[in-house]
Each structure stands twice: as structure tokens, then as C-alpha cells.
Amino acid sequence: MPLLTKVGSLQFSSPLLAASGTWAYGLEFMDHPISLKMGGFVTKSLSLKPSEGNPMPRLYETDAGLLNSIGLQNIGIDAFLKDVDPQLSKRKRPYILSIYANRVEDFAALAEKAQGSSALAIELNISCPNIDKGGLEFSSQPAATETVVQEVRARVKKPLWVKLSPNVTSIVDIALAAESAGADALSMINTILGMAIDVDHQKPWLARMVGGLSGPGIRPVAIERIFRTYKKVRIPIVGMGGIRNARDCLEFFLAGAAAVQIGTWNFRDPFVYSQIEADILKYLEHHRLQGVCDLVGRAHQN
Amino acid sequence: MPLKLQDRMAPTYTMECRILQNRPLAKNQWLISVKSEAKKFPSFHLGNFCMLSIPSMIDPLLPRPYAIAEEKEGAWTFIYRVTGKQTRFLAALQAGARVDLLGPFGKGISREVFHSGRHIFIAGGVGYASLLPMIEEIGGTARAEVYYGVREDLEVIRKGKLPIEFASDDGSIGYKGRLPDLLKKKDFSNAQVYVCGPSGMMKGLYSILPADQTLYFLEEAMGCGFGICVGCVVHVDLPDGQSSPVKSCLEGPMFSGSRLKTWSSQTGGH
Numbered sequence: 362m363p364l365l366t367k368v369g370s371l372q373f374s375s376p377l378l379a380a381s382g383t384w385a386y387g388l389e390f391m392d393h394p395i396s397l398k399m400g401g402f403v404t405k406s407l408s409l410k411p412s413e414g415n416p417m418p419r420l421y422e423t424d425a426g427l428l429n430s431i432g433l434q435n436i437g438i439d440a441f442l443k444d445v446d447p448q449l450s451k452r453k454r455p456y457i458l459s460i461y462a463n464r465v466e467d468f469a470a471l472a473e474k475a476q477g478s479s480a481l482a483i484e485l486n487i488s489c490p491n492i493d494k495g496g497l498e499f500s501s502q503p504a505a506t507e508t509v510v511q512e513v514r515a516r517v518k519k520p521l522w523v524k525l526s527p528n529v530t531s532i533v534d535i536a537l538a539a540e541s542a543g544a545d546a547l548s549m550i551n552t553i554l555g556m557a558i559d560v561d562h563q564k565p566w567l568a569r570m571v572g573g574l575s576g577p578g579i580r581p582v583a584i585e586r587i588f589r590t591y592k593k594v595r596i597p598i599v600g601m602g603g604i605r606n607a608r609d610c611l612e613f614f615l616a617g618a619a620a621v622q623i624g625t626w627n628f629r630d631p632f633v634y635s636q637i638e639a640d641i642l643k644y645l646e647h648h649r650l651q652g653v654c655d656l657v658g659r660a661h662q663n
Numbered sequence: 664m665p666l667k668l669q670d671r672m673a674p675t676y677t678m679e680c681r682i683l684q685n686r687p688l689a690k691n692q693w694l695i696s697v698k699s700e701a702k703k704f705p706s707f708h709l710g711n712f713c714m715l716s717i718p719s720m721i722d723p724l725l726p727r728p729y730a731i732a733e734e735k736e737g738a739w740t741f742i743y744r745v746t747g748k749q750t751r752f753l754a755a756l757q758a759g760a761r762v763d764l765l766g767p768f769g770k771g772i773s774r775e776v777f778h779s780g781r782h783i784f785i786a787g788g789v790g791y792a793s794l795l796p797m798i799e800e801i802g803g804t805a806r807a808e809v810y811y812g813v814r815e816d817l818e819v820i821r822k823g824k825l826p827i828e829f830a831s832d833d834g835s836i837g838y839k840g841r842l843p844d845l846l847k848k849k850d851f852s853n854a855q856v857y858v859c860g861p862s863g864m865m866k867g868l869y870s871i872l873p874a875d876q877t878l879y880f881l882e883e884a885m886g887c888g889f890g891i892c893v894g895c896v897v898h899v900d901l902p903d904g905q906s907s908p909v910k911s912c913l914e915g916p917m918f919s920g921s922r923l924k925t926w927s928s929q930t931g932g933h
Contacts, residue, residue, distance in 0.1 A: 382892075382893075383891060383892070385890060385891040389889055405893070413907075413908055417896065419894050419896075420884065420892070422723060422725055422748070424722050425721045425724055427724060427725065429886075431892075431893045431894065434908060576721075576724050577721050577724070605721070625725075627887070627891060628725055628887035628891065628892050629725060630765075631887075631889070632676050
């Protein structure tokens, strides 16, 4: 089982997951054979109340990247638990439930509700750059990170993953704060704050002006943050940022990620998982390695 | 906001296709016809679209939506206006080159609808391409009229079996002026109306056309085409007077005018 992957106490049949915001609630491909090829997916972030998200336009394609300001449009945790979770649970689809709020109390309330789902783990989205309140503020100060992670930790038994922002001075300090507050894993990285201007109309492209940058262009940023953080923390890292093929995944494993999430590339090719797995297996064989776990952090030794 | 859980998507995979032909059809508008390498294309409803991308290119990164304009001998034809990053690359590809295709997506109309009744097609620019499969399907006891607005006659896509009444900005073909002026005295009774064109044009027609009888093709920019990116939402009206953002790739691309009052009053982004 060379693709068998562990993130803390959780075991996945494949190290490839779909990232939050790029697989919706998993319903579109729930009965598609591809959903059996992947390790699982992370839901679009859910809030206490349904949210309409940001005005249009919300997407702007940059050079080899994508700026988005979707603004966490979602159906709300209650509708998710009532209408979506039973469908995923019936099919035994492994998934991670992503939650976001703009107040600590709301994160706590969400966490209690999330505990009742069939999700394998909770991913705490404290790093979305696309909302006015509660996005980056919980992930830019170690003290704020610690508070929110502690409050959620106290209410959930499920493994807790904390998604970190690259838009900070020292991501290692934030990572350490999350770890000491009881996080089981770190998801790295969320999108990079960015902006683009329409020179013909002389105004920002996105209605909300700024957005989060993702796609192949940001991969080196993610690799550097993970490489740096891996040295300092003991909890596992789940890596994401610009992955589109097996070599990209390998780079993340070697930097220290125990598993990876594919994000923006799902929009281009949601069926890429099979090809990536086949290519990873070829690589393992060529390098006479037992499994993906032998690769994790290996670039630190060489 | 009520959740509408989507129907299961029929299993589909990214299909590697070969270009059979790729040629200019009218000013800035090209026709590309592709065939799948390994498997047959699935069946589709009229109005469905596909996402095309150019293999191994990461800039442009995302696929782009194109309406299926024609199906012939196992190949699908798309008509596109050369306007942005992907279409400029697309126009440079030769027959024999590869493109990747995902789809068909969106809600569509069954062919039988076009075999009876009265149908009025109103196209603006390359929007004519999206109406073409329906125009071509007209048969049986159906009656149809086609109105087609362009900036100048060189932009006219010369395809389709029905006679067309034109409007052009410069008067080089048909009525000199805009479609709303040409259509404002028209009788639309008992007709199903289909409108596809730039959003400014469609909003200009909104007050003239009977909302319940009209389908608007909202060809929004899309990040994925199959409901996961949430980048293509349109605000549709709810029975309680509120409006709600829905994904135009899943719920659309056609929307009844009866759901678009809010949309018709919004000014466009770009």
C-alpha cells in the first residue's frame, strides 16, 4: 500500500485530497469513480448562517494563477448537516469539514455542530483573505490563533486541522501557537492576498478589489513556508498551493507535507487524481521506496 | 437561501480531442471542430456547453466555456470570438493539434421542443452561435423568426437555414440601429423567445420581451463549468421578492426572464 497516508491518527487510502473551495460539498462527483481514487476532500468552508458571498466579478485569471474573491458563499452548517452530510455518510466518503467564522464564539458554536457530522476531521479556516472580518485576523497574530484553536479544541474530539495564511510576518510563530493550542495538523497554505487592475476601465478587476491568489504560480511560496515550518513543529502538515501533477506533489512531500490537497487545478481537470497516483507509484518504484511516507521531509536530510 | 442539491453528474472524463478544422468564419470569429481520440462524445441537450483547455499550457490556466454549435459525424463544433488570452491561442492551433474537453455541462432543451410551436431567436454578435443548434433543429410544424444584431456586416456568421432579419450599428446590413428599436413593436404572443448576446444588449431587451416566455443565455465567465468554483453566480429572483446567487453553470446557462428582474437592473462589471 505505497499510497497509504497517515495524518496524525487519520489514515487515507491516498495522499491526494481536494482542497477547500475547489470541490464544493463533494456532491458533484459523489458517485463518480474519481471519488474512489482520491484520499478525500475538504468541504467549502461553512459558517453558522448561510452566506451569499461577494459581488461579481469574483474571479480574475492572472499569469498562471487565479485571483478569487468568492467570499465564502455557502449554505450554512445547519443545511450542510441536514442535506449534505447524510449523502456523504451513506456512501462513506472520507471528507474534512472546513469551518469559518468572524468571532471566537461562532467558531466554538460551529465546532460543536461539526462534531456531529460524519467528517473525519475539522479544518479551521482562519485564513481566508476574502471576508471583511475574521479572515486574516485569527491567523496573523499568534495569540489570536491560540485563543480560537483552544476554544474549538475544547469542543471537538475529531482531529483538528488549522489552515494557515502565508500573509504573515512569521508563519512559524502562528504554527507553533496552533500546535500548543491543540491542533492535530496544519494545512498550508491558504491563498496569497493579491490584486489586479483593469487598465482599460482603470479600476480593480474584482468587485471586492482584492482577492486570494492560487494556482501554479504560488507553489514556491507554499514549499518555502512548509519547509520552514516542518523544522519547528511536531504535528503533521497537509500541503497545498499550485499542485497540478505528481512532481508538484513530490515536492510537497519532500518539503515535509504528509498529505497534499489539490486546489485550483480541480477547475481545470477534476479527474487528474488517477494520473498523479500512477506517476507517484512510478517514482516510488524508480527510487526503491516503500511508500509516500518515506518521502516526507526527505529534502531536509539532503 | 434554499439549497438546491444538484442532480448527479453523468460520469465523464477529460476527453483528449483532435482538432479537425479551425478556421475564421467572420470578423474575429472562428469555428473549431473537434473529435475525441478514445471515446465517443456523449449525447447532449441543445444549449449545453463544454469547457476547453489547451493541453500542457498553464497560462491560460483555466478552461473556458463554449456552447456546442453543431454536432456532425461524431465531431462537435464550437464558434468563438477571438477576444482574450485563450481564444488567441486557440485561433493559432492547426488541424491535428490537441485540445482537452470537459462536458457537456449546463441545463439544456430537448430537441422536440423545436419541432412545433412559434420560436423567436434574438442574437447579438457571437451569441448567434449558441442559438444555432436550436435554429437548425426547427422542423415539423414549428415556425421561427431570427433577429441578429452586429456592429457591421463583416461580423455576420453565415450559417443556419432560417432567413434572418439583421440590425447593424453602421447600417452595413439590415436595419441601421439597435435590436431593441427593431423589436419594440413586435408581437411576441404565443412565442417562445431565446436571447443570446452581450449582457448590455440582453438587459436592453428585457423590458420589451415577455419575461415568462423568454430564455436569456447568460454566458458568464466561468472558472470550472461544473459547479465547484462558485465564480459564475447570477442573482435570480425568488418568489418572496428577494434574490439569490445561483451558479449559472449548473442552473443555467439559460434563465427564464421571470427570474431575472434583479439581474436586468444590475449594471455589469466589465
